[in-house]
Amino acid sequence: MTAEILSFETGRPAEITDGEPALVVDVEGYEGPLDLLLTLARQQKVDLAKISILALADQYLTFIEAARKIRLELAADYLVMAAWLAFLKSRLLLPEPATPDGPSAEEMATALANRLRRLEAIREAANRLMNRPQFQRDIFPRGNPETIAEIKHPKFTATLFDLLTAYATQRQQRVLATVHLAKRTVWSLAEARASLERLVGMAESEEWNCLDDYLLTYVVDPSQRATVFASSFAAALELVREGEMELNQKEAFAPLYFRKRPPQAAMPAPDMTVE
Amino acid sequence: MASLAEKRMEDAEDHPIDQNTEVAARPEELRLLEALLFASAEPIDQATLAKRMPDGVDVKAALAQLQAEYAPRGVNLVRVANKWTFRTAGDLSWLMTRESTETRRLSRAAIEVLAIIAYHQPVTRAEIEEIRGVITSKGTLDVLLETGWIRPRGRRKTPGRPLTFGTTEAFLSQFSLEALGDLPGLEELKGTGLLDSRLPSGFSVPTPSDDVALREDEDPLEAGDNLELLLAPAAEPEEGGGS
């Protein structure tokens, strides 16, 4: 993108020869009251530092009057400036009061002149800036730049912590997932008791039967052996306590036998101790 | 008496121009530099160039020599925003018109605002308006932001925390300025004291600065700052009814 040099004079009224702004009523052409004042000031053809603010105020007020006569819509800014200039004019014409409240009329006039000078200065600067050779408008870069080939050497980063975390997480996830899937079915005491009751009821006579043998017929998966055995044993003890069945075992860790308790009074088998 | 080698070195420095005969004497680093700078569409800074040069090369001196060599040519070595690049000579713009891309005509107001931002930065919208004596339309700032030549820098530490504006590297590149200090007429402007936005002109004459470091009276922009929103309210002053 480039900026075009636009003359600040573009669309401005032609120089007025007689100081009478006969045609200068087109406010559209001005960038605000300060711009209008600056244009009028230029007509005084003196250094802005030496400009007669009084004369300038008159010119401005004349312009505004002319504009109002032809019923031109004037932005409030212009009217505010007119009011202020009228005030300044009266202050400039009157003798200064002995104890002035604010800035003196002279100071106010100087301030206005300075504002105009500053606006003119910045415009001059803008003009000079815009008159510089501009990129892509007046001066150009290499039209067909050559690519500078880039050889990328990737450098990978990873910390030992990353590595160990990844390993531990990975392994653990897999292991825990396996355990979860193969969750053991645990024989509950109720299940064991129900099974034993069925066993005892099925037994025709009051013969001694080996508990282990019965258990094995139930247990297909060897991994369930421990839970079945533990629950069955506990359930068997419960049944013995209730007087439903009898247990006997020759010695520690020997096979465990059970039988339905005979209807008559307890008749412990010889040489056998009830656990 | 200087040795031949020394003499050749001196000659090379003093008279870099004639190619055909000076070839042997022309230091290799000039070839390297011109190759690198020619190849690149983007300006390159001295540090980057130095990295690509053989050890022991005085890059600064070599660049200066190259700049002098190319100064009379149709292609010049210029420094823009502290980076080096080849560009066609400014006086040949008449020849280059056909290469010109779309030209955007900035309005008079936009040019004025751009100049005020360039010479007074960091500057707030209110200060711009104070200088111009009129409200700045949102459109004007939008257009300038779109050019990429200005940017919001931060916020002034005053009531209302107004945005401050400054120019960018693209601005320097656009107007072929090495640095902001090369702004045309800057010295004269400073001399008049008119750069001081306060009236009447005071003693201190501020120097415009596009230093990315914020001034003392500036706060950084906040992460959530949305330019659209920031610019919008002031752009419709008629709604606000005030100021």
Added chain:
Amino acid sequence: MASLAEKRMEDAEDHPIDQNTEVAARPEELRLLEALLFASAEPIDQATLAKRMPDGVDVKAALAQLQAEYAPRGVNLVRVANKWTFRTAGDLSWLMTRESTETRRLSRAAIEVLAIIAYHQPVTRAEIEEIRGVITSKGTLDVLLETGWIRPRGRRKTPGRPLTFGTTEAFLSQFSLEALGDLPGLEELKGTGLLDSRLPSGFSVPTPSDDVALREDEDPLEAGDNLELLLAPAAEPEEGGGS
């Protein structure tokens, strides 16, 4: 060939060396040509150049002179398919490459595979997949091979003779390990909380070793083994259908 001194004498006579006078002597059309050729996005033929030149310019001669001027420089004026353009000198192509290092983080998958290779080496791709429970993409192994932290060690003596992978010395240096045995074992991993202490009793972490000597069940890599080919089939298992 004339001595250097003689040559310089001639130069001085033939070419008044003073820069300013030399400049004045250089025909303006050379400036125009170099600006046009520099700014153009494409090579330009002589006829097109001639149209842009002032009347009466011998474009052919000017181009020849320009070509001679630039011949010893880092940028040459070259004719390509009967069109003219500036190009950096061919012998400087090395300068036109920029080497840069970019830091990249390994993907999660890559880190996992790397960790498994570290602990379980020598390990085959199938074994890695068995441990991770997912297919390992070729890209992941490629990246790891690119890091230089893993290497194919040999081939497992099993059907299909799959590659076995292990870690390298670069791996040790990357992770500041004196030896692979410094990788924490099961108890240490539990101690740091990385592994759950309630893991089942069957869970074990191998004692890693990167002994270069091949294991009993490993064959050496063959001379002709091409890694690209080796990795490829497994990456597209649907294509292989067997082996």
